[in-house]
Amino acid sequence: MTAPHDGPSDGPEDPVVYDLDADCTLSDVVEGNRYHAEVNGVVEYGVFVDISDSVSGLVHESNLSSDHQVGDELVVELTDIRENGDLSFDTVDVDEYETRSIEHDYEVADTGALADAVGDSVHVEGEVVQIKQTGGPTIFHVSDETGVVPCAAFEEAGVRAHPDIEIGDLVHIAGVVEEREESLQVEVSSLDRLTGDDADEVRARLDEALERRAEPHDVEPLVEWPALEQMFPDLREIAKQLRRTVLESRPIRVRHHADGDGMCASIPVELALRKFIEQTHQDPDAKRHLFKRLPSKAPFYEMEDVTRDLNFALEDQARHGQKLPLLLMLDNGSTAEDVPAYENLAHYDIPIVVVDHHHPDPEAVEPYVDGHVNPYLYDEDYRITTGMMCVELARMIAPDITDELRHVPAVAGISDRSKADTMTDYVELAAEEGYDESFLTDVGEALDYEAFWLKYDDGRNLINDVLNVGCDDEERHRELVEFLAGRAREDVDDQLDAAMPHVEHERLASEAHLYRVDVENHAYRFTYPPPGKTTGEIHDRKVEETGEPVITIGYGPDFAVLRSDGVRLDIPEMVSELNDEIVGGGVSGGGHLVVGSIKFVQGMREQVLDALVEKMADAELDENLQSTSIGHESDD
Ligand code: MN
Numbered sequence: 001m002t003a004p005h006d007g008p009s010d011g012p013e014d015p016v017v018y019d020l021d022a023d024c025t026l027s028d029v030v031e032g033n034r035y036h037a038e039v040n041g042v043v044e045y046g047v048f049v050d051i052s053d054s055v056s057g058l059v060h061e062s063n064l065s066s067d068h069q070v071g072d073e074l075v076v077e078l079t080d081i082r083e084n085g086d087l088s089f090d091t092v093d094v095d096e097y098e099t100r101s102i103e104h105d106y107e108v109a110d111t112g113a114l115a116d117a118v119g120d121s122v123h124v125e126g127e128v129v130q131i132k133q134t135g136g137p138t139i140f141h142v143s144d145e146t147g148v149v150p151c152a153a154f155e156e157a158g159v160r161a162h163p164d165i166e167i168g169d170l171v172h173i174a175g176v177v178e179e180r181e182e183s184l185q186v187e188v189s190s191l192d193r194l195t196g197d198d199a200d201e202v203r204a205r206l207d208e209a210l211e212r213r214a215e216p217h218d219v220e221p222l223v224e225w226p227a228l229e230q231m232f233p234d235l236r237e238i239a240k241q242l243r244r245t246v247l248e249s250r251p252i253r254v255r256h257h258a259d260g261d262g263m264c265a266s267i268p269v270e271l272a273l274r275k276f277i278e279q280t281h282q283d284p285d286a287k288r289h290l291f292k293r294l295p296s297k298a299p300f301y302e303m304e305d306v307t308r309d310l311n312f313a314l315e316d317q318a319r320h321g322q323k324l325p326l327l328l329m330l331d332n333g334s335t336a337e338d339v340p341a342y343e344n345l346a347h348y349d350i351p352i353v354v355v356d357h358h359h360p361d362p363e364a365v366e367p368y369v370d371g372h373v374n375p376y377l378y379d380e381d382y383r384i385t386t387g388m389m390c391v392e393l394a395r396m397i398a399p400d401i402t403d404e405l406r407h408v409p410a411v412a413g414i415s416d417r418s419k420a421d422t423m424t425d426y427v428e429l430a431a432e433e434g435y436d437e438s439f440l441t442d443v444g445e446a447l448d449y450e451a452f453w454l455k456y457d458d459g460r461n462l463i464n465d466v467l468n469v470g471c472d473d474e475e476r477h478r479e480l481v482e483f484l485a486g487r488a489r490e491d492v493d494d495q496l497d498a499a500m501p502h503v504e505h506e507r508l509a510s511e512a513h514l515y516r517v518d519v520e521n522h523a524y525r526f527t528y529p530p531p532g533k534t535t536g537e538i539h540d541r542k543v544e545e546t547g548e549p550v551i552t553i554g555y556g557p558d559f560a561v562l563r564s565d566g567v568r569l570d571i572p573e574m575v576s577e578l579n580d581e582i583v584g585g586g587v588s589g590g591g592h593l594v595v596g597s598i599k600f601v602q603g604m605r606e607q608v609l610d611a612l613v614e615k616m617a618d619a620e621l622d623e624n625l626q627s628t629s630i631g632h633e634s635d636d
Helices: 196-214 232-247 260-280 286-290 303-320 336-345 386-397 399-405 408-415 423-432 437-454 460-467 474-502 531-546 571-581 602-618
Strands: 016-020 034-043 046-050 056-060 073-081 087-091 098-102 121-133 138-143 148-153 170-180 183-193 252-257 291-296 326-330 352-355 371-373 504-507 513-518 550-555 559-565 588-591 596-599
Touching: 121 148, 121 183, 121 196, 138 170, 138 183, 170 196, 196 232, 232 252, 232 260, 232 326, 232 352, 232 371, 232 386, 252 260, 252 303, 260 286, 260 291, 260 326, 260 386, 260 399, 260 408, 260 437, 260 460, 286 291, 291 303, 303 336, 336 588, 352 386, 386 399, 386 408, 408 423, 408 437, 423 437, 437 460, 437 474, 460 474, 474 513, 474 531, 513 531, 513 602, 531 550, 531 559, 550 602, 559 602, 571 588, 571 596, 571 602
Parallel strands: 016 034, 016 098, 056 087, 148 183, 252 291, 252 326, 326 352, 352 371, 513 550
Antiparallel strands: 034 046, 034 073, 046 056, 073 087, 121 138, 121 170, 138 148, 170 183, 504 513, 550 559, 559 596, 588 596
């Protein structure tokens, strides 16, 4: 690289004439210097000359000593660079001179390819996506079409360098590539905001690249299933939005139902996104900053959770200069109960995307969400579980993780008791990986058990070992699952030994069996299994015992958990009727059509439960007994 243009010419007896490379730009020229030029146009008032492909200007006729034609070569002196970028030249008569060639001042390096440039001076151009002030330098994260690299600029310890630069600015940075622990960083020697044409050009380049890089992969479905395949285009859109979000360095926060299916949905998506973040960000902290997964105890987005999430997001924005996150709701998020939380987020720039299979309220939810995939929106139902959808979603984001996921849809389906015919295919697929059906059931039980004890923690590494996704010790996985599933079953047995003698039975007018149990007073509290699961287990035993339509209600002081088989319930509808009919009952809740939970005020329990039973007695029986039960929706 040569840059002689900043030195004065060597005096009249040895003049220097510069010869610009074709790719030189305005930044490579200096007023007062002499250049080799070529005439590219002749007009009345002078001639236009080129000194490189993109640098040209006018020699006014008053400065011309003879006539010229297009193609003539001459030596010119740059007399003026105007505000608007126009150049003026004079012709110069020189007999003897020294020609020095000038290369374009710099080549812009790809941030994704700096590993080979450690120790070198480089130039990078891109968008500032994060600005973090440390106790030492200010770290500007700069994103171009190949990746994101941290660039450290030092003003004074703990003092913000370049205070005029903001997130979203396009910049040109010159600096030296350094290796820092396992990662790369550019130590900034100069940092300038790009403006005008330079900025427009970079912006267009970045936009085009973003669009291209966000494009998800086309994947062959794991099993042939038209009901799921019709959702692929919409899942693909979600995959694209998630990839784009990573490329824009916007954090992703996943909220998922804390049950087996919810984990089978979120863990593959987590693995895929972490891989993609690793591929696209030089900063080893990016995975921690850009992705966070948290379980939700309730089968909807509670105010407590959204408050916590919003608080953290705003803190991260203030402390780490991060963008506000995108919220990805998995196995949760489709219902009207989620709306108050969404309304809360709507005060901020936080996009929301939902993949769920709970019975949705699209009219209520869709004003707030940027993407919504739910089988009910395609005339399908809960049998397509969120885990099944999300395994395909994860593969669209990062197809190379497919081999780790083949057993996951089967676990999801068994956990949520999907009655889909395709379950056979998924179970077969898992069998090819060495999973028999009873072990798949154990994995689901173990996930449920761990979800309960983890409470508000994501327990990432532990859950990865239980599900065997992103886990490298198959044997430990097997032993851990057997241990946890065994513990879970023992705890359930203890619980049912205590609760079963207190279960009350009656026969409804419809001939369905109704079982009621007070899970507050006749079951252990604050331990596994929680009330939802306890009710589900009692229900299952009664279904087995009778072989007839069964409804089970497990109630506490201000809540009731509902399970049914062989009865056509519509729980969301019943909840809305009860709320209208029982003044002062404070009834709310929902869930799936035939499995769910309701809340009410404690002092109105009697009235609410009586009215509930009446409605259940009116419900029609299902001719074919099967296909109305869904797994444990623990919401306690
Ligand atoms: Mn589910």
